[in-house]
Amino acid sequence: MTMTGEQPWSEFWQGETDEASVASRRASTAFASLWREWSTELFEQQSAPVILDAACGAGSVSREVIAAAQQADPVIVSVDIAYSALKKLEDAPVLRATADAAALPFAEGSFDAIASQYGVEYAGQEALEALPALLAPHGRIRVLAHITDGAVAQECSDNLTVLHSLRERELIQRVSELFQALRGLRPDLESCDAAFRQVAQACGREVQTRACPASTYAQRLFQDCATVLQRNQAYDPKDMQLWFEGQAQSIEAYAARMSAMLSAALDRSQIEMVLQAWERHGMADCTVKPVYAAADDSPAAWRLDAVRRS
Ligand SMILES: C[S@@+](CC[C@H](N)C(=O)[O-])C[C@H]1O[C@@H](n2cnc3c(N)ncnc32)[C@H](O)[C@@H]1O
Numbered sequence: 001m002t003m004t005g006e007q008p009w010s011e012f013w014q015g016e017t018d019e020a021s022v023a024s025r026r027a028s029t030a031f032a033s034l035w036r037e038w039s040t041e042l043f044e045q046q047s048a049p050v051i052l053d054a055a056c057g058a059g060s061v062s063r064e065v066i067a068a069a070q071q072a073d074p075v076i077v078s079v080d081i082a083y084s085a086l087k088k089l090e091d092a093p094v095l096r097a098t099a100d101a102a103a104l105p106f107a108e109g110s111f112d113a114i115a116s117q118y119g120v121e122y123a124g125q126e127a128l129e130a131l132p133a134l135l136a137p138h139g140r141i142r143v144l145a146h147i148t149d150g151a152v153a154q155e156c157s158d159n160l161t162v163l164h165s166l167r168e169r170e171l172i173q174r175v176s177e178l179f180q181a182l183r184g185l186r187p188d189l190e191s192c193d194a195a196f197r198q199v200a201q202a203c204g205r206e207v208q209t210r211a212c213p214a215s216t217y218a219q220r221l222f223q224d225c226a227t228v229l230q231r232n233q234a235y236d237p238k239d240m241q242l243w244f245e246g247q248a249q250s251i252e253a254y255a256a257r258m259s260a261m262l263s264a265a266l267d268r269s270q271i272e273m274v275l276q277a278w279e280r281h282g283m284a285d286c287t288v289k290p291v292y293a294a295a296d297d298s299p300a301a302w303r304l305d306a307v308r309r310s
Contacts, residue, residue, distance in 0.1 A: 005081070006081045006082055006100075007253065007256070008252075008253040008254075008256035008257045008260070009080075009081060009082040009084075009085065009257065010082045010083065010084045011084075011249070011250065011253040012082070012084075012253065012257060013057070013058065013082050013084035013085040013087070013088060014084040015250075030293040030300065031117060031144055031291070031293070031301070032060075032064055034142075034144070034291070034303070035061050035064035035065065035068075035115070035117075035142075036064055036067065036068050038115070038142050039064060039065045039068035039069070040068050042112075042113050042140065043068065043069060043070070043071075043072035043074070046072075046112055047071070047072050047073060048072065048073045048074060048075070049072075049074050049075075049111075049112035049113050050074070050075045050077065050110065050111050050112050050113075051065060051074050051075070051076050051077065051111060051112065051113045051114070051115065052077050052079065052104075052106070052110075052111045052113070052114045052115070052134065053065070053076060053077070053078045053079065053094075053115050053116070054079055054101050054104065054114060054115070054116040054119050054120045054131070055079070055080055055081070055101050055116055055118075055119025055120050055122060055123070056078040056079060056080050056085065056086075056089070056119070057080060057085050057088075057118075057119070058085055058088035058089065059078055059085075059088060059089040059092055059094070060117065061115050061116075061117045062076050062078045062089065062092060062094050063092065065115065066092065066093060066094075075095065076092075076093070076094040076095065077094065077095045077096075077097065077106075077111070078092070078094045078095070078096050078097075079096075079097045079098070079099050079101070079104065080098065080099075081098065081099065081100050081101070081122075081123075082098070083098045086098060100123060101116075101119065101120045101122065101123035101127045102123035102124060102126070102127045104134065106134055108133050108134065109133075109134070109135065109136045109137070109139075110134050110136070111134050111135055111136065111139055112135075112136055112138075112139050112140075113135075113139055113140050113141065113142075114131055114134060114135060114139070114140075114141040114142075114143075115141075115142055115143075116131075116142075116143045116144070116145075117143075117144045117301075118144065118145070118146055118152075118261075118301065119143075120143065120145075121143075121145045121146055121264040121265075121266060122260055122261075122264045125266065125270055125273065125274060128143065128145065128274050129273075129274050129277035129278070129281075130281075131143075131278075132278050132281040132282065132283050132306070132308060133281060135308040136308070137308055137309070137310040138307065138308060138309075138310060139307070139308045140305070140306070140307045140308070141278075141283070141304070141305070141306050141307075141308075142303070142304070142305050143302075143303070143304040144291065144301040144302070144303055144304075145264075145265075145266055145271070145301060145302045145304065146261060146264045146265035146266065146301065146302075147265055147266065147267075147271075147290060147299050147300070147301055147302050148265040148266065148267040149267075149298070150265070150290070150298050150299040150300055150301070151293065151298045151299070151300050152261070152265075152300050152301070153261070153262060153265050154298070155212055155213070156258045156261045156262050157258075157262060158210045158212035158214070158215075159212050159213060159214035159254070159258045160214075160255060160258040160259065160262070161206065161210065162206055162207055162210055162212065162214035162215055162217075162218055163214050163251055163254055163255040163258065164255065165202070165203050165206040165207075166203055166218060166221075166251050167251055167252070167255060169199045169202055169203055170199070171199055171200070171203055171221075171225075172225075172244050172247050172248045172251070173244075173248070174192070174195050174196045174199045174200075175196060175225045175228070175229065175244065176240075176241070176244040177192045177195070177196070178192040178193055178195075178196040178229060179228060179229060179232055179235075179237075179240055179244075180192075180237065181193070182229065182232045183232055183233075183237055185237060196229075200222065203218065203222075204222070207219060207222075214254065214258075217254070221247065224247075228240065228243075266302060271288050271302050271304070272288070274288075274304065275288055275304065275306075278304075278306050282308055282309050283306040283307065283308055283309070284306065284307055284308070284309050285305070285306055285307045286304070286305070286306040287303075287304070287305050287306070288302055288303065288304050288305075289302070289303055290302060290303070291303045
């Protein structure tokens with residue numbers, strides 16, 4: 001089973017996983033000052049702009065815009081494909097909408113400003129290219145988009161290697177079989193034990209060679225599996241079946257998100273094509289440059305800026 005589209009993201013924002021909270025914290029700190037400056041400049045020009053935060057996730061950009069507003073009175077429209085992401089913005093003074101960034105349900109010229117951080121590119125390069133149509137005359141846009149060969153892409157790729165190792169070796173399946181054998185629900189205890197040990201060792205080697213979030217996730221999963229096996233008599237096999245299915249699904253969803261991030265990342269020629277499309281769509285002052293998160297020596301994102309002509 002391969003997950004695509006909205007499903008892996010719904011799972012991501014639904015769970016109170018460390019992965020989601022670390023990602024949100026990271027997203028909200030890495031580029032906070034870029035969004036504050038952008039918003040402050042915007043509010044100097046307009047006191048009540050209508051702003052779109054496209055593919056907003058838990059709203060790290062929306063919240064920076066709110067924090068910069070002070071005397072201004074913006075209308076912020078926060079949109080994401082995953083309803084569970086928008087739930088995280090329940091407490092925020094924003095309008096929320098579930099939508100695919102490939103087909104945003106807004107009329108042309110609806111917004112005075114558009115923001116997107118690691119967002120619209122998930123819907124494809126064409127979705128990024130089409131954004132200017134939603135801007136009113138003099139409206140401005142800033143996009144921070146995934147970049148190929150950058151720090152984030154490298155981390156995604158390491159994560160994916162670890163997750164593939166868990167999937168291809170069917171770790172959860174082996175744990176489930178050993179659990180059943182320990183509970184006397186299948187007769188082949190020795191072979192299940194041997195199969196589990198072999199897989200656990202191979203996955204363990206993969207995990208130890210990579211310092212990435214998926215390795216931390218896998219280590220915790222190993223610990224949980226070890227606890228389940230050691231204390232097998234304490235667990236109801238029906239409940240455990242659901243737990244195993246849930247773990248396998250989480251691995252699948254995590255891998256799907258990492259694949260989506262890698263496919264969303266744009267190289268220099270693709271980002272130039274986006275800017276050329278923006279110029280064709282009436283945008284001026286188009287600029288693109290790589291930006292760095294603190295302490296990284298490879299770029300973390302492309303930063304694109306432009307303003308719509310009158
Ligand atoms: C890496 S997160 C970034 C979230 C947020 N912009 C931030 O910086 O914290 C990517 C977000 O894009 C959303 N997403 C993925 N594909 C999408 C699509 N086709 N349309 C709209 N949102 C999408 C996901 O649900 C997720 O919330």
